[in-house]
Structure formats: structure tokens, C-alpha cells
Amino acid sequence: MLKEKYQKEIDEIISRYPVKRSALIPLLYLAQQEHGYVTEAAMKEIAQLLKLTPPQVYETVTFYTVLNLKPVGKFHMQVCKSLMCALAGSDTVLGWIKTKLGIAPGESTPDGLFTLSAVECLASCGTAPMMQINDDYYEQLTEAKVDKILGDLKTTGTSDLKSGPYMWPLPVDAVRREG
Amino acid sequence: MPKHELILLKNMSQPGYSGSLADYEATGGYQALRATLGKTAPADVTTAVRKSGLRGRGGAGFPTGVKWGFLPKDYQGPRYLCCNADESEPGTFKDRQLMERDPHQMLEGIVLACYAIGAEYAYIYIRGEMVLGSKILEQAIGEARAAGYIGHNILGTGTHVDVWVHRGAGAYICGEETALLESLEGKRGLPRIKPPFPATHGLYNKPTVVNNVETLANLPHILTRGAEWFAAIGSPPKSTGTRVFCVSGHVKRPGNYEVPMGVTFRELVYEHAGGMRSNKPIKAFIPGGASAPFLTPDHLDVKMDFESVAAAGSMLGSGGVTVMEEGTSMVWAALRLMEFFYHESCGKCSPCREGSSWLVQTMRRIMAKRGRMEDLETLLDLCKNIAGRTVCAFGDAEVAPIQSTLKYWRDEYVSLIREAEAADLIMPEAAGVRH
Ligand SMILES: Cc1cc2nc3c(=O)[nH]c(=O)nc-3n(C[C@H](O)[C@H](O)[C@H](O)COP(=O)(O)O)c2cc1C
Ligand code: SF4
Ligand code: FES
Numbered sequence: 001m002l003k004e005k006y007q008k009e010i011d012e013i014i015s016r017y018p019v020k021r022s023a024l025i026p027l028l029y030l031a032q033q034e035h036g037y038v039t040e041a042a043m044k045e046i047a048q049l050l051k052l053t054p055p056q057v058y059e060t061v062t063f064y065t066v067l068n069l070k071p072v073g074k075f076h077m078q079v080c081k082s083l084m085c086a087l088a089g090s091d092t093v094l095g096w097i098k099t100k101l102g103i104a105p106g107e108s109t110p111d112g113l114f115t116l117s118a119v120e121c122l123a124s125c126g127t128a129p130m131m132q133i134n135d136d137y138y139e140q141l142t143e144a145k146v147d148k149i150l151g152d153l154k155t156t157g158t159s160d161l162k163s164g165p166y167m168w169p170l171p172v173d174a175v176r177r178e179g
Numbered sequence: 180m181p182k183h184e185l186i187l188l189k190n191m192s193q194p195g196y197s198g199s200l201a202d203y204e205a206t207g208g209y210q211a212l213r214a215t216l217g218k219t220a221p222a223d224v225t226t227a228v229r230k231s232g233l234r235g236r237g238g239a240g241f242p243t244g245v246k247w248g249f250l251p252k253d254y255q256g257p258r259y260l261c262c263n264a265d266e267s268e269p270g271t272f273k274d275r276q277l278m279e280r281d282p283h284q285m286l287e288g289i290v291l292a293c294y295a296i297g298a299e300y301a302y303i304y305i306r307g308e309m310v311l312g313s314k315i316l317e318q319a320i321g322e323a324r325a326a327g328y329i330g331h332n333i334l335g336t337g338t339h340v341d342v343w344v345h346r347g348a349g350a351y352i353c354g355e356e357t358a359l360l361e362s363l364e365g366k367r368g369l370p371r372i373k374p375p376f377p378a379t380h381g382l383y384n385k386p387t388v389v390n391n392v393e394t395l396a397n398l399p400h401i402l403t404r405g406a407e408w409f410a411a412i413g414s415p416p417k418s419t420g421t422r423v424f425c426v427s428g429h430v431k432r433p434g435n436y437e438v439p440m441g442v443t444f445r446e447l448v449y450e451h452a453g454g455m456r457s458n459k460p461i462k463a464f465i466p467g468g469a470s471a472p473f474l475t476p477d478h479l480d481v482k483m484d485f486e487s488v489a490a491a492g493s494m495l496g497s498g499g500v501t502v503m504e505e506g507t508s509m510v511w512a513a514l515r516l517m518e519f520f521y522h523e524s525c526g527k528c529s530p531c532r533e534g535s536s537w538l539v540q541t542m543r544r545i546m547a548k549r550g551r552m553e554d555l556e557t558l559l560d561l562c563k564n565i566a567g568r569t570v571c572a573f574g575d576a577e578v579a580p581i582q583s584t585l586k587y588w589r590d591e592y593v594s595l596i597r598e599a600e601a602a603d604l605i606m607p608e609a610a611g612v613r614h
Contacts, residue, residue, distance in 0.1 A: 016343045024365035063367040064348030066307040082269040083515040084427040121269035125427035126434040135310035165279035168434040
């Protein structure tokens with residue numbers, strides 16, 4: 001049950017809105033964070049918390065791509081395939097990952113570590129090609145970077161290649177430091 | 180060094196600027212708020228914004244001060260401000276930078292807007308994928324609250340403004356302002372039929388203003404330096420101020436460039452973005468995000484202001500400029516965008532829901548060299564029956580790539596179809612399995 005573990009967070013979230021239903025997506029995020037996807041039990045519990053019917057919760061969940069109704073791999077690799085990334089080679093990036101992990105978009109590796117998806121624009125077109133893995137963005141991808149990211153994730157669960165606060169081109173001083 | 184004075188990107192372009200409250204205050208941050216709250220009447224703030232000529236940076240370009248003026252004057256109940264940080268239009272990545280690198284600039288704008296319209300609650304609706312951005316904003320709100328810039332009785336002026344971050348969950352349509360409101364109410368993000376407009380019936384049916392991140396980030400500068408100062412920048416009188424243009428595609432230096440409205444695409448592409456990646460000539464560019472019709476090299480000297488781009492047959496939209504070099508297939512490019520629109524149609528109205536599926540299938544067939552000449556008429560016919568006949572402006576947007584590429588590069592469609600026809604002559608049996 002979410003309530004036992006997150007009572008304080010839940011109360012705080014609900015208090016932000018004059019109408020309880022507005023807390024629905026934030027609570028669904030809480031549920032997804034807990035289980036990796038939104039379970040049926042969580043939907044029922046959230047319905048009760050917000051005085052909604054379970055179908056009202058379900059119809060909302062199904063509208064949004066970030067909310068998963070099925071378990072996904074520990075690392076959900078979402079490669080942007082929209083036009084601006086495609087101009088910069090996103091199809092090639094998908095190809096690398098397919099070869100390296102042996103999975104096509106929509107599939108997961110048998111060990112449950114990786115799920116691959118091809119997704120639409122993630123607001124990084126200036127630093128294309130790019131992908132999002134769980135909460136983090138990885139940009140200006142090259143094959144060497146993809147290799148390092150996959151290796152890092154397998155060994156440490158995270159990678160220092162992930163993006164910080166976005167700015168491109170970088171301010172002049174940073175360019176000097178990095179160059 | 181940039182050859183134009185930076186306004187919105189100025190702080191973050193300084194060496195070592197971290198975006199913290201201390202850094203923001205050190206550059207004069209929150210001075211507009213100090214000088215305005217309790218000192219200038221809210222109506223005068225709206226007047227100043229109207230005089231500045233500021234127009235919305237989210238896509239539609241509606242004059243901001245005029246929009247605020249639509250809120251009912253005598254209404255006693257709550258009002259809301261929603262900051263549209265959904266930034267999902269392919270080709271657009273400026274709001275992300277404004278939020279993640281200088282969050283207080285935007286927060287100061289939010290409080291100023293709330294003061295002007297009498298709203299005590301603001302929600303920042305940020306796209307769900309931007310987890311880092313939402314964390315940065317939450318931290319900045321915490322800092323501003325502790326310093327008394329946000330919350331109850333701001334700086335002792337009797338103004339109350341509370342600000343929350345609300346994450347969307349991955350649906351392009353939630354950038355449309357009424358879909359955003361539905362989503363914020365915890366529902367599926369289906370646009371509402373307008374009128375009534377959010378100004379009178381918005382969030383929870385209460386008077387509401389929805390403004391884009393970049394629009395709001397301009398407010399502290401307008402109030403500090405004056406409406407006249409702002410109104411003189413760019414292409415007055417109708418396109419004032421700067422825009423942060425997001426340049427992507429086949430250029431040497433893609434990225435965000437802030438320039439006064441009215442510079443030409445040529446200057447943006449060749450001077451700021453460094454010209455073409457492989458020194459091939461430009462074949463096509465999109466001037467304002469995926470929803471804007473494609474333009475050709477003949478349009479490179481068009482000025483980047485609302486009127487000039489509209490006169491050239493496209494729109495300045497969200498400021499996303501995507502450049503494509505010679506050799507890029509325009510049918511392929513239009514199909515990529517069509518796949519996006521097909522994926523993102525919310526399904527509320529039939530011309531868009533059914534039409535997007537027809538369009539994408541017809542385009543896929545042509546691209547796969549299985550098209551027929553009649554398909555071109557079908558495409559145009561479908562486009563005509565979608566645009567202007569839908570609940571929201573998504574319908575007009577989704578036909579732009581196909582209509583404009585058919586207008587300028589019809590020969591590319593034709594030659595793919597000719598190849599299909601030639602293949603059929605050799606293998607007549609294939610004709611039967613074309614669909
Ligand atoms: C399909 C569609 C998607 C939109 N997406 C966004 C968006 O991501 N961000 C945004 O600020 N405005 C977006 N808009 C425009 C908003 O509806 C609205 O006009 C804008 O947020 C108003 O703010 P502004 O006046 O400050 O530009 C979109 C509009 C449509 C029709
Ligand atoms: S035009 Fe498309 S996106 Fe807009 S309401 Fe209709 S179906 Fe939804
Ligand atoms: S097209 Fe890939 S991030 Fe925009």
C-alpha cells in the first residue's frame with residue numbers, strides 16, 4: 001500500500017490543489033516510482049484516496065505515455081526518432097543499440113535489464129541524437145558514448161555521461177575549459 | 180561574442196553563473212518584483228506589458244497584455260496562472276534551457292504576472308520527461324519562498340502567490356492550453372471547445388491565464404527597463420523584443436540563439452549557427468517548429484518576425500528552426516513529422532483522429548515506392564478536410580509538412596510514384612497486393 005509508506009507525501013501533494021483529482025498524475029508517479037509501473041492495486045488505492053472510480057483513474061493512465069501499465073526493464077532506453085534527431089542520425093543510434101543488446105524497439109532483454117523504445121521529440125534537438133534512460137537525458141550520442149553508457153549502467157546503475165542543466169551552445173568560459 | 184545584446188540568456192552566459200538565488204540576485208534579480216509589488220497598481224503592470232508589445236512565445240503569438248485584459252475585472256473568486264512548460268513541439272528546446280539554467284528569471288516573471296492578474300496560485304505545467312527541470316524548479320521555488328519572494332505576504336506587500344510544479348506525463352497535446360488545463364485537473368488531455376476561453380472559464384472553471392515560459396521570463400526585464408525600451412527592440416510595432424531561436428538539423432553549430440526579432444534566417448543560420456554542416460547548400464528549413472510549413476532557400480532573407488514569416492506562407496510558431504541540406508528527401512522528412520502527429524493526435528475529433536491515420540498510411544506507401552498518382556490528390560484532399568475543421572489548432576499543424584512539401588517539392592513525390600509504377604509494369608501481380 002502506498003498510503004502506509006508515503007502518507008506525508010500524499011497529504012502534501014493533495015494539499016497543493018483545491019480539487020483532489022488534480023493530484024492524480026502526481027500520485028500515479030509515486031506509484032510508478034514504487035513498482036516501476038502502475039499496478040492495478042495502486043490504481044484502486046489512488047481512486048479511493050481521491051474519491052474517484054477506478055475507471056476514472058484507468059482512463060487517465062492510458063492517455064499518458066510516461067505512465068507504464070506493464071513492467072519495463074530496469075533501464076528504459078528511449079531514443080528520440082523525431083525529424084530533428086533523425087537528421088542527426090537517430091536511426092543509426094537505434095541500430096547500434098539493437099545490435100549491442102539484441103532487442104528492437106518495444107522489446108526487453110531477457111535479463112530484464114534493458115527495454116528499448118523509439119519515442120518522439122524530447123526537447124534536445126540542438127544536441128541530437130539523444131536518448132532518455134529512466135529520468136536522465138544523454139545527448140550528442142556517438143557509438144563510443146553508447147558503449148560507455150551501457151557499460152556504466154550494467155556495472156554501477158548510472159553513468160556520468162548524463163546531461164546536467166541544459167545549455168547549448170555552452171557559455172564561452174565553459175567552452176574554453178572543456179576545449 | 181554575440182553581436183546582439185542578450186536579455187533572456189544574458190545571466191546564464193556569464194562565466195560561472197549557476198542559476199542559484201544568490202547568483203540571480205547578484206545580477207539584479209528580483210529588483211523588478213521589489214519595485215513593482217505594492218508600488219505599481221496591477222492594472223498599470225498590465226498596461227506596461229501591453230505597451231511593450233510582448234507577444235506570446237508559445238506558438239500563437241497572442242499579445243500578452245491584451246490576454247491579461249480579458250480576465251473579468253469584478254470577479255471575486257480565485258484566479259490562476261499556468262506557466263506552459265510543456266515544450267513538446269519537435270524542433271523546440273529553449274524553455275528547457277530557460278528553466279534549467281535561470282529558473283529564478285522565470286519565477287520572478289510568474290510572480291509579476293500573478294500580481295498583474297490578481298492570481299494567488301500558479302502552476303508550472305512541465306512536461307513529464309523533464310525530471311531534472313522539475314527538480315531544479317522545485318529547488319528554486321524553495322529558495323524564493325525562503326527569501327520571501329514567493330508565498331504569503333510577499334516582502335510585506337500583502338501580495339500572496341503560491342507556485343507549484345506539476346509534471347505532465349508525455350502527451351504533446353497537453354501543450355495546447357485547454358488540454359493543459361484538463362490534464363492539470365487530473366483528466367485525459369483533451370482540448371476543450373472554445374469559447375469559452377480560459378480567461379473566463381479556465382482551471383476549475385475559474386479565470387485563468389496560460390503563458391509560455393519564455394513569455395514570462397521577459398516580464399522582469401520589461402518592468403525594470405520599461406515598456407518603451409522593449410518596444411524598440413526587434414521589428415516594432417508588431418514583433419518586439421528578442422526570441423530564443425532553437426536551431427537544429429544540418430548546421431555546424433545547432434543550439435539556442437537569442438536575437439532580436441527581425442533578423443533574417445540567413446543571419447541566424449550562417450552567422451550564429453555557423454552555416455551548413457557539410458558545406459552543402461540548404462534545401463529546406465522549417466521556421467517555427469514541426470507545425471510550421473516548410474520554406475525554401477528563396478526565403479532565407481525573410482525577417483524572423485511574426486508578420487514577415489506569415490507573409491512568406493509559414494509561421495514563427497515556437498521558434499524552432501530546423502535546417503535541411505541538399506540531398507535530404509522531403510517526402511521522408513514530411514513522413515517523419517506526420518508519424519509524430521499521428522502518434523500525438525488526442526482522438527477527440529474525427530477529422531484529426533481518422534485523417535492523421537490516413538495521411539500517415541498514404542505517406543508510408545509513397546515512401547515505400549508503392550504509391551499511385553491518385554495518392555497525391557488524396558493527400559491534398561485529406562489536408563483540406565482536416566485544417567480548420569477540428570477542435571484545436573493541432574489539425575492545422577498536422578497538415579503543414581505535407582501541404583508545404585507538396586507545394587515546393589512535388590517532383591519528389593512524383594518520382595517515387597513513377598518508380599512504383601515502373602516496378603508494377605515488370606511485376607503486374609504486385610499491383611494486387613499494394614495495400
Ligand atoms: C497542439 C498544440 C501544442 C502546443 N504546445 C505548446 C507548448 O508545448 N508550449 C507552449 O508554451 N505553448 C504551446 N501551445 C500554445 C498554447 O496553446 C498557448 O497558446 C500558449 O501556451 C499561450 O502562451 P503564450 O501566449 O505565452 O504563448 C500549443 C498549441 C497547440 C495547438
Ligand atoms: S485536432 Fe486532433 S489533437 Fe486537436 S482536439 Fe481534435 S483530435 Fe485532438
Ligand atoms: S527531435 Fe529529438 S529531441 Fe527533438
